[in-house]
Every structure is written in C-alpha cells, then in structure tokens.
Amino acid sequence: MDQDEIRRRQRSRAVIMAVLLGLFVVLVYAITIAKMGLYSA
C-alpha cells in the first residue's frame, strides 16, 4: 500500500472520528436536557 493511500485512509478516519465526537457532544447535551426535564416533572 503506497503512502498516499495510507494518508488518505488516516485522513478519512480522522474526519469520521471528529464528526462522531461532535455528535457525541450534542447527544450528551440532549441527554442532559431530557434528564433535567424528567427530574423537574
């Protein structure tokens, strides 16, 4: 496997990881808001 292909795969994995981490932050925020709603109800 050539260097360019390795770089391409590393880059695509890094982008996917960044997107997933961003979505995880949003999910934790949404869970927190929903839990606050449950406890205050």
Added chain:
Amino acid sequence: MTTSANSIPVAVTADWQDFLALTKPRVMTLVVFTGLCGLLVAPVSLPPALAFTAILCIALGAGAAAALNMWYEADLDALMKRTASRPLPAGRMDRQTALHFGVGLSFFSVILMGIATNWFAAAILAVSILFYVMVYTIWLKRRTPQNIVIGGAAGAFPPLIGWAAATGDVATLPILLFALIFLWTPPHFWALSLFVRSDYAAAGVPMLPVVAGPRATRIQILLYTLPMGAAAIAPWPLGLAGAIYGLAASGLSLGFLVLALRVLANKATEPAGMKPEKQLFAFSIVYLFALFGALVVDHLL
C-alpha cells in the same frame, strides 16, 4: 507495528468502512428494529433524546458483539466463501484493532445506556454482549450443533432491553418477544445452513446439517416452527396485544409453517435444489419484521 521511511505506521490500513463492516450492519437492522419495537410498546414513554440513545446503545452493543465475534472467528471466516471478504480474513485490518474496537464499543454502549436510561437495561445489554461473545462464539459454536439454539438467546435480548430502558423492569410481553426470537433463530439459521452446508463443513463448524444431515435438520426446522408460532400468537389470547397483532401473527405463522412443510418435503441435498430453504430463509426475516411492526401498529391504534 512497522514504520515506513517517512515514519508513517503502515499497519494502519483499515478504512472506516472496514470498522463499519466489523459491526455487521445488516444484522444490526433487525436488532435495532426489535429493540425499537420493545421500547415503543412499553407502557412508559421516554423523551425522544433518551429513546434515541437507548436504541443507539442497542445498535452499538450489537456492533461491538459482532466485532468481537469477527475478532475471534477470523480463522473460520477465512475458510468460508460467505465470510472470506470480511476485514480480518481479507487482511484489511489486524486482529488487535478489531479486539480494541469491540471491547471499547462494548463498554461505551453499556455505560451510555446506564447513564441515559437505567442500569437495569445497561446490565441486560452487557449480558447480551457477553452471551453472544462468550457463550455462543467462544464456547458453543465450534463444539455443538446446538450452537445456535442456545446462542440464539443473544439475539433475543433487544426487545427486552428496549422495554427495560423505558420501564426499568421486564414484564410478560417482552419475555414472550424474547421467546419468539429465541425460537425463531434455529429455523432461520438452519434454513440458511442447509444451502451453505459445504461452507460450514469446510470450516469445521458443527452446524446441524453438517453433523446430522439435511433430513434431520428439516425435521428440526418444523419442530421449532410450532412453538415459535405459539409464542408469536400468545400475546393475543393473553390480552397483551389486540386483534390486529393477533391476526397478523396467525397469518404470518401459518405462512412460516407452510414453508417449513415445503422444506420438510424437499429431498434435495445440493444448494441448487433448495429453493424452499431459500424461500424460508428470506421469509423468516420478513416474518420477524412484520410481526414486530404489527405489534407496534396494534399498540398505537
């Protein structure tokens, strides 16, 4: 890990699609659907964000179990045509990466389930992952033709987890749904293993058609179809579901029984002559989707 002249680790070859393939996304769809139905028919409704997280955790837990299954079975997968192109046997990923991915995803899914919903649902999720990996994959699969009979329990947990995520406990209906998938698994897998028997034989996996032959397998398919149908219809007379579900379950189970009888009547030993087995395998997937869909529709109307 080896290093190239430019200090780029050359063992890092797996693409993100390989990680996705490691989670068996097609199998996951059925797991997610049955888990979602378990959650939707529960008497308590969760806020959308928590319901979404519960289903996400079920999906991630199933993906983690699949990754650990592929980590352990890389040698078997390499011997079977059906599985030889998976990331590990095809050499696109090293085993340690698959192990780390599977273990990490397991912990992540269980902890997130516990935090978002409740620790009872998280515990059932953990048990389902451990059951699939330890009991089915490591202990039973290579040792006994009863592998998928007992191991099938692992795939039966999702409706139980969905229900538990919403209510914090279990009841008769989710237990019946568990029983339904548990009893559905043997005829579903045995229909498949009849027409891919040579693959299992080549890999030395003691599936029932390999060990006992097609005739005994066809009888067993019919024998499991009867209690499966009973478990499918049971929620109706027990008052746990209405007529919409009851009629759908009766019709679908009758269709399953007819196909199982056609399988029993078939004498073919080569895959080319196994049209009834292929039809039963395809129908069995539709059967489970339609049953759970009918249950949700019945519950909502």
